[in-house]
Amino acid sequence: MSYAATHDQHDDHHGAPKSFFQRWCMSTNHKDIGTLYLIFALTMFFIGGSFAMTIRAELFKPGLQLVQPYFFNELTTMHGLIMIFGAIMPAFVGLGNWMIPLMVGAPDMALPRMNNLSFWILPFAFILMLSTLFLPGGGPAGGWTMYPPLSLQSDSLAYVVFAIHLMGISSIMGAINIIATILNMRAPGMDLLKMPVFVWSWLITAFLLIAVMPVLAGAVTMLLTDKYFGTSFFNPGGGGDPVLYQHVFWFFGHPEVYIMILPAFGIVSEIVPTFARKPIFGYKAMVFALACIAFLSFIVWAHHMFAVGLPLGADLFFMYATMLIAVPTGVKVFNWVATMWGGSMTFETPMLFAIAFIILFTIGGFSGLMLALVPADFQYQDTYFVVAHFHYVLVTGALFAIIAAAYYWLPKWSGRMYNEFWGKVHFWNSVVWVNVLFFPQHFLGLAGMPRRIPDYNVAFANFNMISSIGGFLFGASQLIFLGVVIHCVFFSKKKATDRVWEGAKGLEWTVPSPAPHHTFSVPPVIHDEELAHGNVHA
């Protein structure tokens, strides 16, 4: 074990409002708002997960089993929207809220009231979106990408568009807050190139959010005006073009993919050095790789649309630009491995999830390279191979990083250690069953099974059954995580030390555990040797 003896309990809530309403609904404290984001994301994760379980139950064997095809399409659409906008993104915002001020030595976020507003918009947006499932016409069923003309057939389009506008406003406010905090609230001596990689990853992600969320707003507003105000942006009958929507949507959509993975890179870059007991290998290269990936994300959007019939020159440009992303991503993977190389490693639960992230995300990256090849993509387009690819990237990538971060920082948040045995039970169950769930989907896709269908040819039966069994057990494994978190926060007797992990470095580990309600009222003094990546100027 790399954590050491306990210390006396600190006054963890000094200065926090006494009443429940004041503390949680009116809060301007970055830690409380971070907690709210994380609870919200966990709730959405289980709601989106229950949709996924129903999808896998329907696909357990050929034929229609449990749900009608239209409801199946609603489930796939809602599952995507909820997991992306309700679970992954808010979880990263929650982690950012909690950790960025602690990591840069700031007393709070730069705009605390706006922080409160950007959180409290979200529950209303998602209640609005989920409520469409109970409307007479049903919820959206055209996929999370909402391609016209299919999405225009939905009676609930206006509700979903409004919900997406709300989510976009929330994300933009959060991004402005994060940029203002990082650029202006750092403690004296915390130069930009001394910031933890997680902070860098969020700074770059926040710029991506500001750049692309208005594009999504424009795209869905055009859908709205096409349906209700007589325009023909995407209607060929009126001189429009449905492919235009795909261009606009994916100009948002591809940077969105990196919005969901860059903070995960930052998390892994914090965890690996801690448990390898070495500074991160190639700190500056890691930061520049993040920036390169963010830049490249703006010039690859049409690789989602090879099959629509782009000019050959466009196909070639987007293919090569997409393959170029493998270079900075490779820099990151090799640097994580180099950080571990020769390190005095221990394998606590956060490190296990981080290592699983590196291996399994790389598998998702490789299948992404396969999809980037234009001739191959014509075969893979809209098959389960694509489903397998993006679930490797987003589940074993983004989600595993979020879980790793939760285990890593939970002792700092709660002041108590989680149960390591059950953490490892959670890890091994997750890592085994997630592969049983998603790996066979590669074979299904290569064999030609289309995505977003409730019924399929009997030739696909065996792999679908295996995938569904993996899905049920992976879903059940996450209940272990819920149990570990609840036990840690409310029942654990094992107090966490301030530093928690023996190899942990950085400002967040210099405050007591649990982190007091107010921290760094006095700016801390920065010692280079105390930073996670050591003295980069040495």
Next chain:
Amino acid sequence: MTRSWRTATCTPDPSVEASGVTQPIPDKHAADSRRGVRRTVKILIAVVIGFYLLAFLQILLMK
């Protein structure tokens, strides 16, 4: 001198009062931070509003 960021402008500092200065002098770092936050937020809000206007102008022009 290191002072609280939260209270720098509103809580009298005994050492400052003793020196005969009636108004507490905010430390430079906190003042720079506040000014920087205001400037950053103004720029970012202008960029976001610009993006939104561009998107909706495009919608109007293409209509």
